[in-house]
Amino acid sequence: xxxxxxxxxxxxxxxxxxxxxxVCLFPMMNVFARSMSAPEHLIRGEVSLLPKGFNLDAFxxxxxxxxxxxxxxxxxxxxxxxxxxxxxxxxxCAFPFVYKGLKGRKTLNVFMIFTMYFGAGMIPTxxxxxxxxxVDHPLVLILPSALSIFxxxxxxxxxxxxxxxxxxxxxxxxxxxxxxLMMIYLPLSKPVLATISLFYAVGRWNGYGxxxxxxxxxxxRKWDPIQLxxxxxxxxxxxxxxxxxxxxxxxxxxxxxxxxTIVIATVPILLVYPFLQKYFVAGVTLGSVKE
Amino acid sequence: xxxxxxxxxxNNENFPGKLKTxxxxxxxxxxxxxxxxxxxxxxxxxxxxxxxxxxxxxxxxLQLLDMRSKVEAAQLEWVFDGxxxxxxxxxxxxxxxxxxxxxxxxxxxxxxxxxxxxxxxxSYWGFGGAILSSTVFIFSILITVGDRGSxxxxxxxxxxxxxxxxxxxxFPFDTPAKFVNYIKRYWVLxxxxxxxxxxxxxxxxxxxxxxxxxxKDNAFLSPVLDRSWAGNDGFEFFIExxxxxxxxxxxxxxxxxxxxxxxxxxxxPIILAILLNELRLRKFKRVTQTILYLPHFxxxxxxxxxxxxxxxxxxxxxxxxxxxxxxxxxQTNWVFSYIVIGIWKGMGWGTIIYLAAIxxxxxxxxxxxxVDGAKRxxxxxxxxxxGIRPVIILxxxxxxxxxxxxxxxxxxxxxxxxxHRVSDVIEVYTYVRGVAGMQQALAAAVGLFQSVVxxxxxxxxxxxxxxxGERGLL
Numbered sequence: 001x002x003x004x005x006x007x008x009x010x011x012x013x014x015x016x017x018x019x020x021x022x023v024c025l026f027p028m029m030n031v032f033a034r035s036m037s038a039p040e041h042l043i044r045g046e047v048s049l050l051p052k053g054f055n056l057d058a059f060x061x062x063x064x065x066x067x068x069x070x071x072x073x074x075x076x077x078x079x080x081x082x083x084x085x086x087x088x089x090x091x092x093c094a095f096p097f098v099y100k101g102l103k104g105r106k107t108l109n110v111f112m113i114f115t116m117y118f119g120a121g122m123i124p125t126x127x128x129x130x131x132x133x134x135v136d137h138p139l140v141l142i143l144p145s146a147l148s149i150f151x152x153x154x155x156x157x158x159x160x161x162x163x164x165x166x167x168x169x170x171x172x173x174x175x176x177x178x179x180x181l182m183m184i185y186l187p188l189s190k191p192v193l194a195t196i197s198l199f200y201a202v203g204r205w206n207g208y209g210x211x212x213x214x215x216x217x218x219x220x221r222k223w224d225p226i227q228l229x230x231x232x233x234x235x236x237x238x239x240x241x242x243x244x245x246x247x248x249x250x251x252x253x254x255x256x257x258x259x260x261t262i263v264i265a266t267v268p269i270l271l272v273y274p275f276l277q278k279y280f281v282a283g284v285t286l287g288s289v290k291e
Numbered sequence: 292x293x294x295x296x297x298x299x300x301x302n303n304e305n306f307p308g309k310l311k312t313x314x315x316x317x318x319x320x321x322x323x324x325x326x327x328x329x330x331x332x333x334x335x336x337x338x339x340x341x342x343x344x345x346x347x348x349x350x351x352x353l354q355l356l357d358m359r360s361k362v363e364a365a366q367l368e369w370v371f372d373g374x375x376x377x378x379x380x381x382x383x384x385x386x387x388x389x390x391x392x393x394x395x396x397x398x399x400x401x402x403x404x405x406x407x408x409x410x411x412x413x414s415y416w417g418f419g420g421a422i423l424s425s426t427v428f429i430f431s432i433l434i435t436v437g438d439r440g441s442x443x444x445x446x447x448x449x450x451x452x453x454x455x456x457x458x459x460x461x462f463p464f465d466t467p468a469k470f471v472n473y474i475k476r477y478w479v480l481x482x483x484x485x486x487x488x489x490x491x492x493x494x495x496x497x498x499x500x501x502x503x504x505x506x507k508d509n510a511f512l513s514p515v516l517d518r519s520w521a522g523n524d525g526f527e528f529f530i531e532x533x534x535x536x537x538x539x540x541x542x543x544x545x546x547x548x549x550x551x552x553x554x555x556x557x558x559x560p561i562i563l564a565i566l567l568n569e570l571r572l573r574k575f576k577r578v579t580q581t582i583l584y585l586p587h588f589x590x591x592x593x594x595x596x597x598x599x600x601x602x603x604x605x606x607x608x609x610x611x612x613x614x615x616x617x618x619x620x621x622q623t624n625w626v627f628s629y630i631v632i633g634i635w636k637g638m639g640w641g642t643i644i645y646l647a648a649i650x651x652x653x654x655x656x657x658x659x660x661x662v663d664g665a666k667r668x669x670x671x672x673x674x675x676x677x678g679i680r681p682v683i684i685l686x687x688x689x690x691x692x693x694x695x696x697x698x699x700x701x702x703x704x705x706x707x708x709x710x711h712r713v714s715d716v717i718e719v720y721t722y723v724r725g726v727a728g729m730q731q732a733l734a735a736a737v738g739l740f741q742s743v744v745x746x747x748x749x750x751x752x753x754x755x756x757x758x759x760g761e762r763g764l765l
Contacts, residue, residue, distance in 0.1 A: 009667055013566050017579045020563075023635065024582050027601040034600060045605035093487030096480035103463050103473065108484070115495040117692075118746050121738030122699075122718070123725045124501030127515055128494075144494045147487055177479040206590030209700040213726060231592040231704060234599065255600075262596045269588045274581055281584075284640075285647040 028266075035059070035259035042255060058256035062264060068229065072264065075205065075226040082142050082204040083197050089147045090196060094155035095181050098167065116149050122213065129214050136220035141211055145203070151196045154286050158192040159185060195283035198276055202269065226265050233258055505529070505735040521732060528736035538737060541720040544713055548629065549694040556634045557690060560641030561683060565671055567642055568649050583639025595704035598632050625710040632705070644686070645679055652678035684761045692749030695741050717741050 029049045034042060038053025046052055062068045096102055097109070120128075125144070126135075134140040162185060170180050186193070208227035215223055224232070273280075464470040500515070506525035507518035521527035532538045563583070570576045586594070601607045602618035609615055618628045656674050665673065699718045706714040715723075717737060725734025756762075 009569070010571060013569055014572070014575065016566060017570065017575075021579060021582050024586055024639070026607065027597045027635075028585075030607045031597050031600055045610060048607055048610065089487045089490055092483045096484050099477065099480060102477060102480055108488075112491060115491060117749060118742060119495070120498030120502055121735065121742050122721050123504060123731055123735035123738050124498035124515075126726055127501040127504060127731070128498040131514060132493075143490070146494075147490045149491075152487075177477070178483070181483075202588055206588070206593075207700070208590065208592055209703070212700075212703065213722070216726075227590045227592045230590075230596065234592065234596055234704070258596060259600070262593050266589060266593055270585075273585065273588055277581055277584065281643050284643040 031259050031262055035256060035263045037256070039254070039256065058254070058260035059264075061257055062260045068226075068261065068264075070222065071224055071226045071229045074223065076268075078138075078141055078225060079201050079204045082146070083201045085142060086146050086148070086151075086200040087193065087197055090151050090155055090200075091181070091186070091193075093147060093152045094159055095185060096177075097156050098159045098162075098164075098185070099177070100164075112149050112152065126213060135214050136217050136223075138223045140214040141204075141223065141225065145207070145210060148200070148203075151199055154283060155189075155192060155196055157286060158189055162188055191279060191282060192286065194276070195279040195286070198272075198279055199283060205269065226261075230258075230261050230265055233261060502735065502739055504731055505739045507732060509730060509732045511729050511731060528732045529740065532733055532737050532740070535733075537715075538717075538720055540712060541715050541717050541737075545695060545697060545716040547713075548626065548697060548716060551626065551630050552633060553687075553690050553694070555630050556637070557687065559634050559638045561645055561679070563638055564642040564645035564649060564679075565675055567646060568675070569667070569671075580639070580642075583642070585639070586636045587640035589636070591698065591700040591704040594632060594636055598628065598705065602628055619707065620709045622710050622713045625707075626713055629705055629714070633701070644682060648679040648682040649675060681762050684756055688749065688752045688756055691752040692745055694748055695745040 026049060030047070033047050033049055033051045035058055036051035036054055036056060037047045038055055041047050041052040093112075097105060099105075119125075129135050129140055129144070134143070166184055166188075167180055170184055175183065204225075206227060208225055208231055211223070211225050211228040212231065215221070215228070464473065504515045504518070505528060506521055507515060508521050508527075510518045523530055567576065567580065570579070589597070599606075599619065603609070604615045604617055604620075606618075608618070616624065618624050652674065656678075657670055660670055660674060695717070697716045697718055699722070702714065702716055702719055703722070706719065721734045721738050721741075724730040725738075728734075
């Protein structure tokens with residue numbers, strides 16, 4: 001490509017990126033180190049990138065606290081359920097658009113896209129959830145966010161890439177739309193299915209705004225996803241939001257416990273992410289392709 | 292497919308006499324509409340006869356009774372200002388009857404004189420217009436009076452009427468045969484769409500009716516439609532919001548944070564993508580990308596936790612610098628920390644889309660320029676940047692559309708009591724007042740203001756981009 005290789009330029013760029021890598025990694029390493037350090041080192045602020053006075057007491061504490069373990073288990077269950085439900089809905093929503101002869105296709109498209117640009121807002125949504133009886137109900141974490149229009153468009157643009165001739169030959173063989181979807185489109189779309197499942201899974205694993213909004217009473221604390229628990233624990237440390245204050249979280253946790261919670265909430269993503277990176281990247285790249 | 296009412300389709304061969312010709316003279320959708328309207332009339336008539344005027348379930352009198360009682364309670368006067376005659380039972384009924392009679396008149400005209408193109412067109416649009424206006428009329432009364440037509444029996448004729456209007460203007464089939472063929476082939480697709488569409492309707496369009504809460508009084512527990520209208524023609528709470536110092540601060544904070552975010556954060560992924568593209572060590576490049584993308588996958592709660600740890604007065608950064616800067620406790624510092632943390636989380640991820648765009652640039656351009664003696668910076672400036680310009684513009688439009696909104700999760704995780712005067716953006720205001728507090732109407736008004744301004748900004752930016760010759764968003 002570039003025929004004028006300037007060694008100095010290359011060197012500077014590499015140095016620049018090494019610095020950036022440090023900026024990205026050091027904060028995370030710091031948190032990991034702190035979660036495994038002894039309290040006296042923590043208080044003196046001696047822990048930087050590697051643990052001092054290595055111990056796993058904080059993890060032990062978290063592990064023995066049913067509040068954390070249950071929340072973790074619930075978040076795993078929730079993430080699985082949400083991903084499955086979302087994927088079914090997304091495929092169902094994207095597939096009919098493949099048929100160019102579908103009447104109302106354009107109207108449906110506008111109907112969907114409109115919601116990307118104009119949302120009703122927090123209060124109207126809250127009122128709806130209340131009138132549906134979903135406030136303080138675990139389903140509120142699943143149903144409202146079940147379908148992401150952006151992901152539908154992603155899936156759709158991938159489907160568009162599958163040649164119509166394959167579909168038409170299947171139709172000649174007597175396959176109906178549903179059979180075409182199951183036998184041809186889904187097997188051919190494995191990469192995009194993986195990508196979008198990951199988007200949904202990560203979105204659910206990391207999301208806590210809906211839980212914060214819709215799980216109001218102390219009774220519904222048991223449905224708190226791990227991220228909301230983490231949020232609440234931190235808020236207790238800084239005690240910002242008086243309305244969120246409640247005694248159900250027990251004693252104020254120590255710093256090491258918070259660090260351990262952060263680590264636990266991060267690890268699943270750290271585990272899957274490097275192996276699935278290409279799918280994520282493919283998803284974003286696909287999203288940038290305009291219809 | 293065409294909206295041309297002058298097309299003649301004679302396909303009902305077995306139908307006798309003049310009526311056959313008349314029906315055949317119209318596209319199927321007109322006939323379907325006529326059938327729908329007749330159905331509604333029969334339905335209403337049956338209700339009228341069976342239940343007697345003034346009893347519930349009656350399409351006409353139900354609305355009227357509710358209207359009268361509510362207006363007498365003096366809660367809705369502004370709706371009917373200067374329209375006293377309108378309240379009258381007879382005038383209400385007569386308006387509706389006139390509309391119906393007119394539409395039937397057009398129907399009759401069209402059947403008798405169906406051979407005249409002009410009359411047929413006139414009757415087509417007249418008939419459609421008449422039922423359209425009557426439907427809008429009924430819906431407007433339902434909405435303004437606050438009766439949701441909660442009875443199924445009331446809803447049925449309304450739905451038929453509405454479907455008739457839609458059919459009239461949008462039904463895309465001219466003959467029943469085409470319609471049947473189409474349905475045979477495509478019905479499965481509509482079945483597949485039921486669940487996702489239900490989700491969209493319930494959870495995305497469903498809340499929109501509650502936007503009315505912005506124009507109604509606070510009544511924390513009652514449904515929005517049952518609430519009485521707010522003062523000042525319903526704009527009471529918008530006025531209150533703009534007179535509220537806290538809201539003005541929230542508005543200011545929103546603008547300041549978003550503006551800084553765009554100015555400081557927007558160029559970062561572009562620069563990084565260009566630098567990444569210049570990186571020639573393949574393995575190093577891949578590792579770098581993996582690590583740079585990583586923060587994107589941490590939730591805001593985690594990022595806030597990391598930030599508190601690293602940026603604390605005795606945190607990693609202060610230890611490294613040997614200082615005790617209050618990154619998160621000082622107002623000005625907090626603003627910049629907020630922006631920088633956002634950049635930290637998003638910079639790597641943001642490069643993907645630009646890298647994809649750079650890959651799409653024709654390599655011959657680089658070679659040709661290099662032959663002409665262009666150095667690295669000139670290549671970037673004259674080839675790479677223009678090559679990714681459409682993507683840059685697209686993302687810029689999107690971020691301008693997002694000026695009015697900050698991520699709720701982000702701001703909730705990052706704010707703290709020491710900096711609330713610069714951190715409490717509109718989302719926080721809405722949340723604290725409307726969800727945690729009891730001022731729903733005020734919060735809804737603020738939220739509506741926010742949504743509307745966002746849409747205007749987005750389309751404004753898009754319009755501007757298109758005016759200046761860019762591809763734009765839509």
